[in-house]
Amino acid sequence: MSRSARTLPSTLRIHALARHLTHHNLAIPLASPLAIPAAAIPSSAHAYSTNAGAGAGVAPTSYAALTYKQFGNPTDVLRLVQVPLPPLTSSTVHVRFLASPINPADINQIQGAYPIKPTFNDTFGAIGGNEGVAEVIAAGSDIKGLKVGDWVIPEDSGFGTWRTHARFTEAELIKLPKEGVSKIAAATISVNPCTAYRMLKDFVDLKPGDVVIQNGANSGVGQAVIQLAKAWGFKTVNVVRDRPNIDDLRAHLTSLGADLVITEQDLRTPETAAKIKALAATSNDDGDYKKGGGSVKLAFNCVGGQSATNLVRLLGHDAHLVTYGAMSRTPLTFPTSPFIFKNLSCHGFWMARWNARHDNSLRERMLVDLCGMIAKGQLREVRWGKVGFAKGVGKEEESRLLAAVGKAGEGFAGEKKVFVM
Ligand SMILES: NC(=O)c1ccc[n+]([C@@H]2O[C@H](COP(=O)([O-])OP(=O)(O)OC[C@H]3O[C@@H](n4cnc5c(N)ncnc54)[C@H](OP(=O)(O)O)[C@@H]3O)[C@@H](O)[C@H]2O)c1
Structure with missing residues (x-):
């Protein structure tokens, strides 16, 4: 597709990929009085x-x-x-x-x-x-x-x-x-909701009822994941760091559509595993290939380190972990056993790379979709x-x-x- 300006039938127009712009302007030191001649506006403007x-x-x-x-x-x-x-x-x-x-x-x-x-x-x-x-x-x-x-x-x-x-x-x-x-x-709109949109669509062919787990669930991306997943019929397990006002955060994420909100500390308890199993029981997935039960199919990792390791432990067979952030600044460590025996897949995702490597019409469709969801109140x-x-x-x-x-x-x-x- 041509990357020059064009008229699209939709309300949105996507234009060429502009490379990092250099401005040859003069900065005015703070102490200097402003003495800039009025900009000449061509009469054609x-x-x-x-x-x-x-x-x-x-x-x-x-x-x-x-x-x-x-x-x-x-x-x-x-x-x-x-x-x-x-x-x-x-x-x-x-x-x-x-x-x-x-x-x-x-x-x-x-x-x-x-x-x-x-x-x-x-x-x-x-x-x-x-x-x-x-x-x-x-x-x-x-x-x-x-x-x-x-x-x-x-x-x-x-x-x-x-x-x-x-x-x-x-x-x-x-x-x-x-x-x-x-x-x-x-x-x-262009960073966090688009990242959530792509990660929910591009790695697993999710069906309504399927379960997604994410850490950093109160991040901008996490809040968008919860809402898009809700609108599309997926369930979310949302992991956040504990804090004094955790009830307020829990209420906020629940109001966005979160099915389960748990703290990092709760992530490895048997109670949490049971709650997630119950949530996934109605999933379309037969992820536990021996037992035929539902399981978590997709995980989004915003944090890294121990938090990511704990997410991996909760994944079902053939599940995918997508890492998009590194807020803890600690490397990823995957437990070997589930990695082998559950056939897990791990990916990185970067929105800027996706934008550069995909046709503009796909980005256009995504932004139109997202603006529509905002207008309908599905994405706050x-x-x-x-x-x-x-x-x-x-x-x-x-x-x-x-x-x-x-x-x-x-x-x-x-x-x-x-x-x-
Ligand atoms: N790959 C991509 O294309 C892409 C796109 C968008 C964003 N990102 C990345 O995703 C991450 C979140 O971005 P955002 O804009 O959604 O962020 P945001 O709205 O500013 O939220 C920051 C999040 O990071 C958490 N956090 C901060 N410090 C932390 C730490 N030391 N350990 C664990 N969690 C910590 C915060 O949780 P607390 O409330 O507990 O502090 C919060 O959930 C960033 O790393 C960003 O660069 C990547």
């Missing part, structure tokens, strides 16, 4: 004079962004700076970011520990963040598939979403349906906490945003932190 909502009407000339010039601890290397917005051209759009989450991968990327490395330019370096939703506020005259007011997400990782504004080409964006989709749901917003993004730059604002990034990288956060612009 249909922009800034429409009534497309907040943000439209005035051509911005610069934007605030959380940037870094070298890898390191985010709270050490991130800087809040004002960056000139490149002028609109006939083949570009200007967007205003609405919301952008702080994901674990964003932290890893700034630390230099993520496979996708940003391109550092000579002035401000790179902009943090990989996910977020923006509103088109101006479109050049050659732009055919986007208009002012549309909601868009970056087509690729690495663009830098912790900023208020940006200039994109059409091919660097995916347009999202807006109806019934909140800006938080849109800002967090991740539990999130608002961090107001900087309205301007200054040391106080910088410290506030850096503190939020630092907190987001800690365990037991309780919610995903989302910058709201």
Whole structure:
């Protein structure tokens, strides 16, 4: 399939895979007064004079962004700076970011520990963040598939979403349906729900009634797994770390559709094994090939280490374990006996790799599906906490945003932190 811009029959348009963009803008030191000439907007641009909502009407000339010039601890290397917005051209759009989450991968990327490395330019370096939703506020005259007011997400990782504004080409964006989709749901759709969607569909041909087990069940991915599984008729066993307010977490995950919520400590008790067996009894699987009983067919591992080992012990014959996260930063160890005698399969999954290796139409179908599920109330917003993004730059604002990034990288956060612009 051509990767150039095209019109699709669906509400969603998927465009080319944009490679990590380099901006040749000048960063303005915090102490400097802003002295940027107004951006020249070509007369051909249909922009800034429409009534497309907040943000439209005035051509911005610069934007605030959380940037870094070298890898390191985010709270050490991130800087809040004002960056000139490149002028609109006939083949570009200007967007205003609405919301952008702080994901674990964003932290890893700034630390230099993520496979996708940003391109550092000579002035401000790179902009943090990989996910977020923006509103088109101006479109050049050659732009055919986007208009002012549309909601868009970056087509690729690495663009830098912790900023208020940006200039994109059409091919660097995916347009999202807006109806019934909140800006938080849109800002967090492309990583976690897509990962949950693919992992539930691509490894085992699950049938309604089948049982999936996962650790890190309160993560953004885990919350999406619970809800998609519920909507598709699968049962979930959800493992979380114990905490003082465990009842609140249990109630939250149950309200999303979790069938069983257990702590890491409970994972190896006979009571838990019995509960899981009972849950799987109605499974379509005859996984225990000798006894003909139901069993757990699929496991998702967000944590690694002992937690993953314990998940493996609960799997049935011919089951699959998919590892997508490594939150404990400890390696995987598989018990040999079930690995051999139950014919277990282990896989890794990375959404960015899947996106790069699959036809755009598949991604389009997935995003349309997910937006439909959001609109129907089957997929709720991740539990999130608002961090107001900087309205301007200054040391106080910088410290506030850096503190939020630092907190987001800690365990037991309780919610995903989302910058709201
Ligand atoms: N492979 C992919 O394509 C892909 C896609 C999306 C996400 N991921 C990965 O999946 C993981 C979760 O991402 P997310 O965005 O869903 O995260 P999130 O919403 O920020 O949640 C973080 C999760 O990690 C748990 N956690 C934090 N520190 C931990 C530790 N030391 N030991 C065990 N658990 C710990 C948290 O549980 P507590 O409440 O107990 O702290 C929570 O469940 C990350 O590793 C991320 O990089 C991978």
